[in-house]
Amino acid sequence: MATTAAKKQEAKLAKNLAHKTHFTKQEIETLMINFKKMTMSKLERTMFREILHNTFEMTDDILMDRIFRTFDADNDGIIDFGEWVTGLSIILRGTQDEKIDFCFKVYDLTGDRIITREEMFHMLKNTMVRQLAEEDPDEGIKDLVDLTLKKMDYDRDGRLSADDFKRSVQEEPLLLEAFGPCLPDDKVREAFLATFTQTKMDTSDSLGLSTL
Incomplete structure (x- = not known):
């Protein structure tokens, strides 16, 4: 169970990322829930490649490695939540220049x-x-x-x-x-974005809230 201080820190992070990316604060909170299901804090290279393959249907070893390195902005060999959200923002909703x-x-x-x-x-x-x-x-x-x-x-x-x-x-x-x-196609992108709605519904159900 996250402490009150941890929850405040997560809420602050979600708000900051919402200003820097193409996701809303609520969507980032959903991404945070999913990120915690995959890993407690950071994505290692192997798991990242599995996500690219299984979720975004990418198969090219060279390009998957390069995508990992591009997401990994600080070059520390792991991808933290901020890097994950920033990278997803570009490949899912980025501008042409991005x-x-x-x-x-x-x-x-x-x-x-x-x-x-x-x-x-x-x-x-x-x-x-x-x-x-x-x-x-x-x-x-x-x-x-x-x-x-x-x-x-x-x-x-x-x-x-x-x-x-x-x-x-x-x-x-x-x-x-x-x-x-090195970018997900439209069908894959829409399928991933649809998980935001599903996670919101699942969370609401678990809290006994109406999803209507």
Whole structure:
């Protein structure tokens, strides 16, 4: 049972996060209930990957690892509740600019604010190799990298900067996930958001409150 002081601290955290994210205070309180069911205080990498796979239907190992690192804002190897809510806010309800920045960070494998030809090849090979029927799928992936650079590399320096990526997505939104799926699709997103309503109903029922 949480103490009065702990409850006040949680309420303050929910209020602060409501100002910084696209969730209401009530929704954040619901997320807090669900977060406690998954883990007492923080998400380890393995559990986080299980959530991405089971809840958000993501399967790419490289991208799941990069999503973990992008959620983990303080780079301490674990995701606390604030990081969890902030990350979910972006992937579920983020603005276009927020999603562009998020996806770029996921694709920037070395964290140097540049996506190189090698990084593109590495990500596309991981996601595309099963779909290519050629004897040497690497050649098909190299061609895809060349086509992608031709379309997205505005300053023609052979790599993608954050500005190149942003300009490309603003002109063609489908390029947002050019190097692999790192955002939940609409069906998965709506299913997750629906859990807010269900948790509210369950909580009300347990308190003997009407949900009408």
